[in-house]
Amino acid sequence: MYMPSPDRYQAMPYRRTGRSGLRLPALSLGLWHNFGSDRTAETQGQILRRAFDLGITHFDLANNYGPPPGAAETAMGRALRTDFARLRDEIVVSTKAGYLMWDGPYGEWGSRKYLLGSLDQSLTRLGLDYVDIFYSHRPDPDTPLEETMGALDSAVRQGKALYVGLSNYSPEQTREAARILKELGTPLLIHQPRYSMLDRWVEDGLLTTLDDLGVGSIAYSPLEQGILSDRYLKGIPAGSRAAGSSPFLTPESVTPELVARLRALDLVASERGQTLAQMALAWVLRGGRVTSAVVGASSVAQLENSVEAVRNLEFGDEELARIEELLKTS
Ligand SMILES: NC(=O)c1ccc[n+]([C@@H]2O[C@H](COP(=O)([O-])OP(=O)(O)OC[C@H]3O[C@@H](n4cnc5c(N)ncnc54)[C@H](OP(=O)(O)O)[C@@H]3O)[C@@H](O)[C@H]2O)c1
Numbered sequence: 001m002y003m004p005s006p007d008r009y010q011a012m013p014y015r016r017t018g019r020s021g022l023r024l025p026a027l028s029l030g031l032w033h034n035f036g037s038d039r040t041a042e043t044q045g046q047i048l049r050r051a052f053d054l055g056i057t058h059f060d061l062a063n064n065y066g067p068p069p070g071a072a073e074t075a076m077g078r079a080l081r082t083d084f085a086r087l088r089d090e091i092v093v094s095t096k097a098g099y100l101m102w103d104g105p106y107g108e109w110g111s112r113k114y115l116l117g118s119l120d121q122s123l124t125r126l127g128l129d130y131v132d133i134f135y136s137h138r139p140d141p142d143t144p145l146e147e148t149m150g151a152l153d154s155a156v157r158q159g160k161a162l163y164v165g166l167s168n169y170s171p172e173q174t175r176e177a178a179r180i181l182k183e184l185g186t187p188l189l190i191h192q193p194r195y196s197m198l199d200r201w202v203e204d205g206l207l208t209t210l211d212d213l214g215v216g217s218i219a220y221s222p223l224e225q226g227i228l229s230d231r232y233l234k235g236i237p238a239g240s241r242a243a244g245s246s247p248f249l250t251p252e253s254v255t256p257e258l259v260a261r262l263r264a265l266d267l268v269a270s271e272r273g274q275t276l277a278q279m280a281l282a283w284v285l286r287g288g289r290v291t292s293a294v295v296g297a298s299s300v301a302q303l304e305n306s307v308e309a310v311r312n313l314e315f316g317d318e319e320l321a322r323i324e325e326l327l328k329t330s
Contacts, residue, residue, distance in 0.1 A: 002083040005053035012055025015291045017216030028058035030294040035075045036066035048079045050300045054307045060294045062096035063118045073125035095122045098137025110140030110148035134161035138168045153184040163189035171205040178213050188215050195219035216291040222284045225249045229277035264326050281309035
């Protein structure tokens with residue numbers, strides 16, 4: 001029987017999510033990859049248990065995570081029924097709807113029909129009565145924002161979600177969505193944007209908007225799917241995401257120019273006493289502007305390595321300037 005580590009809350013910082021009462025761990029675990037047919041249930045269980053032992057209380061999912069779509073929620077449901085059976089109140093589970101999940105006109109985007117139907121399916125796979133955070137996974141250009149936000153509000157009123165979030169919305173869409181949600185009486189808790197050293201679009205207005213609105217943020221793919229780690233410093237290793245069949249990270253994206261920059265960044269990291277992955281995570285969390293970074297891990301060793309990042313989240317001005325210089329060179 002799994003006995004969680006009694007020290008699990010010692011090392012991980014917990015940060016307030018915007019102006020809400022909910023605190024999230026500086027590092028959260030995402031189940032986009034590695035929680036479908038790509039890993040054994042045994043490995044998945046080991047990663048989830050180790051994450052919890054290291055103070056990771058937040059597990060991020062979506063309806064379509066797999067493969068096949070839905071498999072990651074089923075894997076998390078298994079953990080919630082077994083290892084985490086008595087730990088529900090120590091765990092924050094999030095899920096999303098927005099991308100293609102089932103055939104026909106009601107299986108994606110932002111209609112009330114899709115979002116609420118999908119949430120019911122997610123709850124069944126997770127074996128839960130409610131999720132902690134329910135997200136609109138992407139903005140829908142063809143559905144009135146009032147309808148999508150109304151569906152999030154309904155999820156909370158039906159007791160099927162405690163909080164609501166947005167993912168991949170622009171600063172303008174976020175501001176308008178937050179206004180509608182406020183009117184409905186369900187405050188926007190959090191935004192989940194892509195953010196890493198190699199993708200800094202959030203610095204162009206989104207983070208300022210979230211600060212203004214008192215909304216939290218959780219950065220996804222903070223390691224740029226593993227690029228910002230030692231994974232690709234010496235080529236593309238077997239078993240890595242770039243070597244596999246993921247359409248989201250292809251071998252062609254690991255160019256010699258990119259690897260040269262990664263090596264230079266790795267040098268800065270080693271001078272800080274960190275791995276490149278640890279520095280990349282600390283960098284996203286620098287200054288406390290981002291509430292949490294949601295990482296993926298294909299092994300317990302990777303997860304342990306990433307979590308060590310929280311030991312040093314501070315950067316000197318000179319270090320930041322050196323990193324800035326390296327990120328500029330494209
Ligand atoms: N809202 C959205 O639209 C959206 C989109 C994408 C992701 N997300 C969320 O963000 C989460 C994380 O995304 P991601 O998996 O792309 O994140 P990531 O943390 O940038 O990349 C994870 C991958 O990096 C490698 N890795 C992790 N830790 C490492 C370490 N310490 N040293 C060396 N390599 C390491 C592993 O690659 P290998 O597999 O090669 O070992 C791992 O699978 C997802 O699970 C999901 O919850 C949300």
